[in-house]
Amino acid sequence: MRIAVSGSIATDHLTVFPGRFADQLVPSQLHHVSLSFLVDDLEVRRGGVAANIAFGLGGLGLAPLLIGAVGTDFGPYEVVLKEQGVDTSGVLVSGERQTARFMCTTDQDANQIAAFYAGAMAEARDIDLTTLIGNAAPDARPDLVLIAPNDPEAMLRHTRQCRELGIPFAADPSQQLARLDGTQVRDLVDGARWLFTNEYEAALLLERTGWTRDDVLDRVGTWITTLGSHGARAECADGTTLRVPAVPDVPVVDPTGVGDAFRAGFLAATARGLALKAAVRLGCSVAAEVIRTVGSQSYDAAADRLLANLTAAYGTDAAEEIAPYLAVVTREGGDSS
Incomplete structure (x- = not known):
């Protein structure tokens, strides 16, 4: 079984705050928060949801197809992914933007505050699965496409194209639920073979769609x-x-x-x-x-x-x-x- 993973490819900038975020929040001042955390460590690592999942699949002996958009700074990262068994032929290289960046601070309770710069990820919407997958030889055609967090238009387009191509898909809207409206979330989820969320995202998904839990299960x-x-x-x-x-x-x-x-x-x-x-x-x-x-x-x-x-x-x-x-x-x- 061949799996394609469509989603973000990024560089992670990870820092550690030795205290607790909660201790720095003043309840009466939450309407105008202005905080700066002095952090102890900085780790710059490869990341992005789709790349992380593809890396894991490669390490487990599969040969996943990675689909996403990156900048011209992607070269060294691509080498690592290929060594891990990841097929990067579905990656679009932007000539104008850098690879996306995830900037995250973790406190001593493992709570996180993060920001994400999309960069080249915004061009993932230009990737056409009909061309990339639809014209592939039968043995190169994926049996499942995981639609992971990405440029919202790319997520919607790739989900729609999976339906048109008759390729089963898995829905993993996770971090992008905050950006998507109800119609978009319903479109991403309806008909998925697998739906992935964490517990908070599960509640947010129900709120966004207006569906009950049974409604979701009727559709996935x-x-x-x-x-x-x-x-x-x-x-x-x-x-x-x-x-x-x-x-x-x-x-x-x-x-x-x-x-x-x-x-x-x-x-x-x-x-x-x-x-x-x-x-x-x-x-x-x-x-x-x-x-x-x-x-x-x-x-x-x-x-x-x-x-x-x-x-x-x-x-x-x-x-x-x-x-x-x-x-x-x-x-x-x-x-x-």
Whole structure:
């Protein structure tokens, strides 16, 4: 099964504030907040939701197609992705803008305040899936396209083109829910094989669309909601609901990219035919590796580490169920920069 990932490609500028954001907020002054945080560390890392997910899929032995827009500064980043097994032929290089940048500060409670500069991402709307995918040879045509956060017009266009081409798609509007109106969110979600959100985004999605939870489930195959330290929940239209706990006792170094890693693990599992519960478990196992490291592409996706997480969280039988599907993972997802 071949997976294409359409979405943002960015550079992450990650800083750490040694205190708590909440301690700096004065309730009576929230109508005109003006704050500056003196941070201790700065890490510049590769990121972007689509690139993070594609990196994870590549590290798990798949060969995902990455679709997005970047600047002329993308060269060194592209080398790393190709070494990870990512097909970058779907990446548009802008001649006018730099690659997008994500600027994030994390406090000691793992709360985050972030800003995102779109840059070249604004040109992702110019990528035509009909040309890129529709004319591809049958063996190069993806079996699933994940529509991740991106330029809103690109998200809408690529979703529409998946429907026109008859290619199953997964919806991951996440960070862009704040920018999208109800009609746009409904268009992105309706008909998705998989819908990904975190718990807050799930509530925001319902508010934006005006749908009930049952309305959403009537329109998607399965709704996957990540629950942070509590793991993840999967809900199906037939009424099936399962909860999978997170891997326990994982030191939280940096939460950036954890949700992207979960998606990579989950989609890699489903691509290899694993059942829903096993796929959620593998997603949680990969997510546990990311949260141990700084940056979203610095983790080790080696099979032995993932199986150790699975054993610790879900038992030997669960690890043994997934082990054969990890046998193809020969790369180690360490930082190649």
